[in-house]
Amino acid sequence: MVELEIQVFSDRREGLLVELGRVVVANHFSLVRQRLTQDRRGAYLSMLVRGPDEQRFALEEMLGTHSRVLSFEAALAGETAVICAKPTSASAMPLAEPVAVPELPGAVMPDVLQVEHILPKLAQDYPQIYPWLVALENSVAESVRESSLMLAGRRTGAWVYKRDYALGAKLGLADAIKRIAVPALRQLAEIEQHGVHVHILNSPLCTPGMHSGCKFYGGYLEGLLSGSIAPGKVFVRHLGCRGNGAALCSLEISH
Amino acid sequence: MSMQLNYNWLLVLLSYAVSVLGSFTALQLAVAIPLAATQRQKTAAVVMAGGAMGLGAIWAMHFIAMLACDNGMDVSYDASLTALSALVAFAACVAGLMLVGSGRFDWLRLLAAGICMGLGVAAMHYIGMAAMMMPAKISYASGLVALSVVIAMVASTVALWLAFNLRGPLQMIGSALVMGVAVCGMHYTGMAAASFEDNGGQLPDGYAEGLRGGNLGLTIFVVVTILLVLMLVLHYWRQRYRSSISI
Structure with a gap:
């Protein structure tokens, strides 16, 4: 023992x-x-x-x-x-009292308060949520923008999964992408899917000068797919973003 | 002398409709099995889904189809064999849904569940046929009997795959329509395999005490009413659950 x-x-x-x-x-x-x-x-x-x-x-x-x-x-x-x-920029340890916790090197904490504030509005207006996401983007400090959008995405994805896709068997990653991630993401944006790669063609969050770096979509896919596959942890890698000059936003899903 | 079977096509259509209704209710209950947090919830979901499938989609469909079939003589049904046929359908469906509803989806589990449910459909049908009491002897064409069992197993497997692996309308409606095909396809192929030979008017023992069309009609009415109520309650509960999920 x-x-x-x-x-x-x-x-x-x-x-x-x-x-x-x-x-x-x-x-x-x-x-x-x-x-x-x-x-x-x-x-x-x-x-x-x-x-x-x-x-x-x-x-x-x-x-x-x-x-x-x-x-x-x-x-x-x-x-x-x-x-x-966890290998995401949202990973962080809080400085919670009274327990002293070491700060993780390189970790960026999301602004949970702002995210919590915006979440009910996302639920209320889903899938017309871009105005709220832009508002969130503008309401948080630049240093926590990506992690906050990722957290908002993860919470939204998990909510959509529970609401619309939870009934049925746990799926393999490929099936979960095809049957859950693609139809769910199509409610939010025009996308293309090739295997584990998802391309977002016209994200309003990723216009030049706005540097969310598709983090909302990454979090959204993680939240959406984590509940639907076995084993239950999904990682999304950001390969390119229109906001950074790429032709389209590309994400790679793995587990 | 071999007897000709005549069908009331309205009742035939009704038998398919009841089968689809039972399958829809059962599969909607069944897809929630993987979400059960406790063993008790899981058992309840499996038993309710097995009941809707076994008693509604299969048993009630069979006897509506038997009422639709006129072979030119008065038929009564042995009560204990009729009850046994319902029990077999229920047990096979519970076993099949438990198999496919637990753990991660895999083909072996799906196949086992499809075979289990297909055999349940077929066993219910042939026990139900054995319950028939009339002045005739039934014989079967073995090739068509085998085909009826294969139809039941294949279509059940496809229906379960649709129900557990797809999401959206095809998952809900498609799986029920295909399961209806499994049950009705098996039944009517099984009926095509049967020949009724007049035995010269000899009635079997217990003929007078057997269940008649009126008894069956009442029982079927009760089963279908329960299915409808269950479906409405399920729909209402799902709507409430959906709106209660917090982001």
């Missing part, structure tokens, strides 16, 4: 403990104690769990790739934590 100290950062606290608690229990660990705090940037969950040594890495893998987890660290109780940040 081992005891692990796990610290997780998520964009919101609702249901976080329940969802991650299920992962803990599914890996035959038990929750010894937990603490959930929130600040303007998001929710911070600290857990002490106990369970079989052989399940440790499986648990860390599942928590580290969970769709609710923006960043994650785990260590044996009493040892120094190992930080496992």
